[in-house]
Amino acid sequence: MERELTPPAAGDVRVRDTRDDDMAAITAIYAHWVETGTASFELEAPSQAEMRRRFAGYRESGFPWLTAERQGEVIGYAYAGAYRPRPAYRFTAEDSIYLHPGATGHGAGRLLLGALLDRLRADGFRSVIAVIGDPGVNRASVALHGAAGFAPFGVARRIGFKFERWLDVAYMQLEF
Incomplete structure (x- = not known):
């Protein structure tokens, strides 16, 4: 993740289904946030093999996993999974979005989240939960979800x- 990106203009970004060959870039993007940020509560970045396993599991369960690319380069990804495992929650998903640090603040997250929500709505989901780690620091994620219509609920x-510090988690919900 050492390489800098030219910030994308939202019109330059294409959102598509994630492919196996995206995993190296996705692993690097996620590793950056695990190692430097508090959006993820993982303490060690997972390997590419582990990220492939996770991707396969979500896709086998029928959940969407999307990639944002600009000029053929992966600049972010978003996916949804089960909010909770019990059957009564089957119409509620939990979303996750991660961007290359050079791609933040230029509309790629908005495009990814919009495409993910469209897919979830089409798949019959009724509610999406955002679980945002360290919301005081990750204000951009709170703002992104708020702009998409998510309401805070706790x-x-x-x-x-x-x-070496204690972290809060904010919960936001969008109902279709």
């Missing part, structure tokens, strides 16, 4: 511990 205080 904050769990000091439930994660990373980088």
